Amino acid sequence: MSSSEPHEKILVYRIRSLDKFITRIAVEMAKDKLQLPLPEVQIITALGALGPTGVMEASRYAEQDKSQTSRVIESLIAKGLAKKKDKPSRIDGRITQISLTAKGSAVLKKIPRVESILEAGVFHALSDKERAQFSGFVDKILNSHRWSKATDQE
Incomplete structure (x- = not known):
């Protein structure tokens, strides 16, 4: 960019x-x-x-x-x-x-x-499949940084 x-x-x-x-x-x-x-x-x-x-x-x-x-x-x-x-x-x-x-x-x-x-x-603009994919992407990013509710509160 x-x-x-x-x-x-x-x-x-x-x-x-x-x-x-x-x-x-x-x-x-x-x-x-x-x-x-x-x-x-x-x-x-x-x-x-x-x-x-x-x-x-x-x-x-x-x-x-x-x-x-x-x-x-x-x-x-x-x-x-x-x-x-x-x-x-x-x-x-x-x-x-x-x-x-x-x-x-x-x-x-x-x-x-x-x-x-x-x-x-x-998320009305996303299909059920796209919504599931988006959710998976968010989880993947958070998990790659070892994020959890507990670590977010520290």
């Missing part, structure tokens, strides 16, 4: 643009379909996957910074979607565990349907 070609032709730039596009659609869908901001949906998903957990673990899973996660959890508690419980800990005496309420669990059950709609909307 020559230096005179615009950066819009660079694949990494285009992937970042795709990420921003997907995030924008995800924000709109979370608000429209779940009546929640995307960060709250991400924490509900984290709590659903992890079960009762601490703020740090939830923030890592949701790929948010700890201060944002703390604010999101307080919002979820105020909406009746999550609850706090102090649990004895041998290390520091007490640790606060966050979990979903029944109302939060009901929202969690809606998330896979919304994610399916999001994925179908984003």
Whole structure:
């Protein structure tokens, strides 16, 4: 690629643009379909996957910074979607565990349907075969760099 070609032709730039596009659609869908901001949906998903957990673990899973996660959890508690419980800990005496309420669990059950709609909307221009190929290419790139959810959170 020559230096005179615009950066819009660079694949990494285009992937970042795709990420921003997907995030924008995800924000709109979370608000429209779940009546929640995307960060709250991400924490509900984290709590659903992890079960009762601490703020740090939830923030890592949701790929948010700890201060944002703390604010999101307080919002979820105020909406009746999550609850706090102090649990004895041998290390520091007490640790606060966050979990979903029944109302939060009901929202969690809606998330896979919304994610399916999001994925179908984003990738509507691809055939099923192309979608599978694209997914395989993404996995191949991530695996070649030994990427996993755990390494992404370090």
